[in-house]
Amino acid sequence: MTDLAPQTRTRVLSSLRGQRIETASWAYGNSGTRFKVFAQQGVPRDPYEKVADAATVHRFTGVAPTVALHIPWDRVDDYADLARHAAELGVALGTINANVFQDDDYKLGSVTNADPAVRRKATDHLLECVDIMDATGSRDLKLWFSDGTNYPGQDDVRTRQDRLAEALRETYARLSPDQRMLLEYKLFEPAFYMTDVPDWGTAYLHCTLLGERAQVVIDTGHHAPGTNIEFIVAMLLRAGRLGGFDFNSRFYADDDLMVGAADPFQLFRIMHEIVLADELDRGIAFMLDQCHNIEPKIPAVIRSVMNVQEATAKALLVDHAALHAAQQAGDVLEANAALMDAYHTDVRPLLRELRADMGLDPDPIAAFRASGYHERVRVERAEGQAAGWGA
Numbered sequence: 001m002t003d004l005a006p007q008t009r010t011r012v013l014s015s016l017r018g019q020r021i022e023t024a025s026w027a028y029g030n031s032g033t034r035f036k037v038f039a040q041q042g043v044p045r046d047p048y049e050k051v052a053d054a055a056t057v058h059r060f061t062g063v064a065p066t067v068a069l070h071i072p073w074d075r076v077d078d079y080a081d082l083a084r085h086a087a088e089l090g091v092a093l094g095t096i097n098a099n100v101f102q103d104d105d106y107k108l109g110s111v112t113n114a115d116p117a118v119r120r121k122a123t124d125h126l127l128e129c130v131d132i133m134d135a136t137g138s139r140d141l142k143l144w145f146s147d148g149t150n151y152p153g154q155d156d157v158r159t160r161q162d163r164l165a166e167a168l169r170e171t172y173a174r175l176s177p178d179q180r181m182l183l184e185y186k187l188f189e190p191a192f193y194m195t196d197v198p199d200w201g202t203a204y205l206h207c208t209l210l211g212e213r214a215q216v217v218i219d220t221g222h223h224a225p226g227t228n229i230e231f232i233v234a235m236l237l238r239a240g241r242l243g244g245f246d247f248n249s250r251f252y253a254d255d256d257l258m259v260g261a262a263d264p265f266q267l268f269r270i271m272h273e274i275v276l277a278d279e280l281d282r283g284i285a286f287m288l289d290q291c292h293n294i295e296p297k298i299p300a301v302i303r304s305v306m307n308v309q310e311a312t313a314k315a316l317l318v319d320h321a322a323l324h325a326a327q328q329a330g331d332v333l334e335a336n337a338a339l340m341d342a343y344h345t346d347v348r349p350l351l352r353e354l355r356a357d358m359g360l361d362p363d364p365i366a367a368f369r370a371s372g373y374h375e376r377v378r379v380e381r382a383e384g385q386a387a388g389w390g391a
């Protein structure tokens, strides 16, 4: 990276130093597919230990200071105490994820269910999540609904939208002025005919009916194959409704693999839109939503954070003046080259330099391995029930 102009180097390093990536509590617990969960040793047994693992990721990366919780998976008696525990370890509690998809009552839907008692129960859970945000100091409530139908005619599409709108309205009204609602969409699964919030347009429409603090969250694994996600990013940025990302990679459907593993070029294109709009540090939540079924979890989360950093660094290296000039001149090849030159730059030396500047080991994964953390928790957590998906 010796050929970078000094001003460029300073600008890029300062942006990377300020970057914030939120990790997910569930990434530290056991997970699997619907076929098998492969248990790993040293996995956290409760939310306190998940937070400790998240703090470890932050200790070695320096850019992951918050951890998202999932309710009820991370239910504790005293959320303020969990927040204190996080602070003692140098991190904070982040986004609160609601869960209205794992109860028998929700077989035919949660907030869209035809039964008003089920809708009440689901909405009450969303309200409870806002209570938890008050105790944890979290800014964002993230809502993902598994609601949908499996067969044409199973339920009325428009009536279900009305019910959804009503639950969102009640929950939004409960938020404090400094809290936001992030509405997530997903094309299909677990519903296979129709999903009630299948795409960004549906999420956007509901958000506009609520207010400015209702924002869309893009889970990169929740689209049809081949979807141009960076176009969605651009559209939501334009509308001022891009609340955040759930980053992960997919080869086929919602694979929840490490971000940047399947398609690092797509991640770069997404980050390029963010950088172009100068939105890197203006409130968009950059979160990981992944499961590490077969790879060791903490290093996998560290690797994911590094992958986001690498894509961001490359996006920051795009020569915007050259890009703009080529676009104005109608020079297709030069415009494309401005992007590709940045993408092909090896930014790893720059990131090693950044980490050294931040007082970190330039190689976070090697540093984690050498730290003995895994060996220690493997012994400490040998007894008891490991946390897992749904626990």
Ligand code: RM4
Residues within 6 Å of the ligand: 026, 070, 097, 144, 184, 219, 246, 254, 289
């Ligand atoms: C869903 C969705 C949510 C996440 C859960 C675990 O598919 O992506 O964001 O909280 O999975």
Ligand code: MN
Residues within 6 Å of the ligand: 144, 184, 219, 246, 289
């Ligand atoms: Mn998600």
